[in-house]
Amino acid sequence: xxxxxxxxxxxxxxxxxxxxxxxxxxxxxxxxxxxxxxxxxxxxxxxxxxxxxxxxxxxxxxxxxxxxxxxxxxxxxxxxxxxxxxxxxxxxxxxxxxxxxxxxxxxxxxxxxxxxxxxxxxxxxxxxxxxxxxxxxxxxxxxxxxxxxxxxxxxxxxxxxxxxxxxxxxxxxxxxxxxxxxxxxxxxxxxxxxxxxxxxxxxxxxxxxxxxxxxxxxxxxxxxxxxxxxxxxxxxxxxxxxxxxxxxxxxxxxxxxxxxxxxxxxxxxxxxxxxx
Numbered sequence: 001x002x003x004x005x006x007x008x009x010x011x012x013x014x015x016x017x018x019x020x021x022x023x024x025x026x027x028x029x030x031x032x033x034x035x036x037x038x039x040x041x042x043x044x045x046x047x048x049x050x051x052x053x054x055x056x057x058x059x060x061x062x063x064x065x066x067x068x069x070x071x072x073x074x075x076x077x078x079x080x081x082x083x084x085x086x087x088x089x090x091x092x093x094x095x096x097x098x099x100x101x102x103x104x105x106x107x108x109x110x111x112x113x114x115x116x117x118x119x120x121x122x123x124x125x126x127x128x129x130x131x132x133x134x135x136x137x138x139x140x141x142x143x144x145x146x147x148x149x150x151x152x153x154x155x156x157x158x159x160x161x162x163x164x165x166x167x168x169x170x171x172x173x174x175x176x177x178x179x180x181x182x183x184x185x186x187x188x189x190x191x192x193x194x195x196x197x198x199x200x201x202x203x204x205x206x207x208x209x210x211x212x213x214x215x216x217x218x219x220x221x222x223x224x225x226x227x228x229x230x231x232x233x234x235x236x237x238x239x240x241x242x243x244x245x246x247x248x249x250x251x252x253x254x255x256x257x258x259x260x261x262x263x264x265x266x267x268x269x270x271x272x273x274x275x276x
Contacts, residue, residue: 005070032061075185102129139199151190171201216256229275
C-alpha cells in the first residue's frame with residue numbers, strides 16, 4: 001500500500017503534457033509534475049516518489065527529498081506565523097504546518113524547532129508537532145548499557161538535555177554527562193548509560209571505564225594507520241585539542257594512551273604519538 005509522507009515505488013499509468021500519473025494503489029492516481037519526471041519516462045516504468053498534499057489539498061508526488069518523512073523527527077526553521085499555526089521549512093514547495101495545538105511553546109519566525117511529523121487523521125495533511133512525548137515512548141526495553149545510539153538534542157531542562165534516541169524513543173543526558181556545548185537540534189553519537197527499572201534510559205556522550213579505553217584506543221590506532229603512523233597529539237596536549245580530534249575527555253585519552261604504551265603498540269614523544 002502506498003503511504004502519504006513517505007517515498008513509494010509507483011508505476012506510471014499515463015503521461016500528459018503536465019506530468020505523469022502514477023498508480024498510488026489505495027490512494028488512487030497521483031500526479032508527478034513534469035519538472036519532476038525523469039528523462040525518457042515511459043508508461044509502465046516504476047518511479048520512486050514522495051507523496052504529500054499540495055496547497056489545494058490534492059495528492060501530489062515529488063522526487064525531492066524532504067528534510068524528514070512521516071514518523072521521523074527533524075530540526076526545521078520557522079518561516080511564517082499564521083492564524084492556523086506556524087509554517088516550517090521542510091524542503092518542499094509547501095511548508096509544514098505545526099498547529100497551535102501541537103506547539104509545546106509558542107513559536108517565532110527564524111527559530112529552529114525539533115518536530116515530529118505525522119499524518120493528521122482528519123485532514124490527511126502531513127503535520128508537525130513539538131510535543132514529542134505524544135508520539136515517542138519514554139520507556140523501552142530495546143537497549144542495554146553501552147549500546148551505541150544516534151541522538152538528537154530536543155530540549156533543555158534543569159537536569160540536562162532531553163534527547164530523541166535513534167528516532168525511536170526519548171531519553172535524557174544529565175548535566176554530569178555533558179562534556180561539550182550542546183544545542184537544540186544538534187545530532188551526535190552517544191551511548192546508553194543505563195536502563196532504569198522503569199525502562200527509561202539515560203544516555204552519555206562517551207563510554208566510561210574499560211569500554212571507553214578500548215574504544216578510544218582502537219580509534220587512536222586507526223587514526224595512526226591513516227596518517228602514516230604519526231599523530232600530532234600526546235598526553236601533554238590540551239583538553240580542547242584532544243576533544244576536537246576524538247570527542248573525548250583528556251582523562252580518557254590519557255588512559256587509552258597508557259594502555260597502548262603498555263601493549264607496546266605505540267611510542268610517545270613530547271608532541272606526538274608514533275605507531276610501532
